[in-house]
Amino acid sequence: MEIIVTNNYEELSRKAGEIIDSQLKKDSASVLGLATGSTPLGTYKELVMSYEKGETDYSFVSTLNLDEYVGLSPDHHQSYRRFMNEHLFDQINIQKGNTYIPDGKADNLAEECERYEQVIDEIGPPDLQLLGIGENGHIGFNEPGTSFESGTHVVELTPSTRQANARFFDTMEEVPTHAVTMGVQSIHKSKKIILLASGKRKAEAIRQLIYGERDEQFPASSLKEHRDLTLIVDREAYALVNEKG
Ligand SMILES: N[C@@H]1[C@@H](O)[C@H](O)[C@@H](COP(=O)(O)O)O[C@@H]1O
Numbered sequence: 044m045e046i047i048v049t050n051n052y053e054e055l056s057r058k059a060g061e062i063i064d065s066q067l068k069k070d071s072a073s074v075l076g077l078a079t080g081s082t083p084l085g086t087y088k089e090l091v092m093s094y095e096k097g098e099t100d101y102s103f104v105s106t107l108n109l110d111e112y113v114g115l116s117p118d119h120h121q122s123y124r125r126f127m128n129e130h131l132f133d134q135i136n137i138q139k140g141n142t143y144i145p146d147g148k149a150d151n152l153a154e155e156c157e158r159y160e161q162v163i164d165e166i167g168p169p170d171l172q173l174l175g176i177g178e179n180g181h182i183g184f185n186e187p188g189t190s191f192e193s194g195t196h197v198v199e200l201t202p203s204t205r206q207a208n209a210r211f212f213d214t215m216e217e218v219p220t221h222a223v224t225m226g227v228q229s230i231h232k233s234k235k236i237i238l239l240a241s242g243k244r245k246a247e248a249i250r251q252l253i254y255g256e257r258d259e260q261f262p263a264s265s266l267k268e269h270r271d272l273t274l275i276v277d278r279e280a281y282a283l284v285n286e287k288g
Pocket of ligand 1: 079081082
């Protein structure tokens with residue numbers, strides 16, 4: 044595992060943006076695995092900026108997103124499809140047909156999970172997967188207790204995850220109870236993984252990721268076995284490393 048510690052969120056975003064841009068320069072038909080949440084927002088801004096400067100071209104790029112809320116239509120203000128369109132896809136020259144996100148409104152969710160896993164195998168695996176981390180160690184929406192062997196599946200969100208994401212909704216009742224997510228094993232298919240964490244809120248999760256054992260109660264710990272994992276964390280998120288080790 045490689046660890047890059049930055050002074051702040053802006054520097055973290057720049058670093059992540061640079062790594063993705065260099066992947067695109069290396070292979071113009073790259074497959075990117077993308078994540079939602081507030082952490083990658085700065086990275087997406089960086090990607091848009093370098094695109095606007097003419098440094099990158101997304102004509103042949105494909106993207107695979109990790110997850111989507113169950114029950115939200117693509118244009119719902121909190122759907123992950125809308126998030127990705129607004130923060131990245133609408134601002135670059137990617138072909139919308141090359142952007143893949145699970146369908147949280149599918150009539151048959153079990154079939155949707157199977158379909159999405161096939162998409163990962165056909166389009167992917169991603170050359171590079173961007174990941175955030177939940178305060179409880181979740182990746183995508185793989186909550187504590189998820190099997191490390193899991194493929195794309197439907198999850199019931201834990202109260203703590205619903206609470207953490209409630210800030211984006213008007214009321215707690217509106218926060219979806221379920222999501223479709225790539226499984227831990229699906230995530231592991233990526234050739235390279237970059238996990239971002241910023242701020243004090245993530246410090247305990249980063250401490251546990253670095254010092255803890257591989258344990259299904261802490262989904263991010265599965266990544267310790269990945270062949271190419273880079274953590275990009277800012278000082279605040281790294282604050283408990285070294286201290287309590
Ligand atoms: N499904 C997403 C995760 O992919 C993300 O990593 C996590 C952390 O979000 P944030 O970056 O806003 O802290 O939130 C959600 O639960």
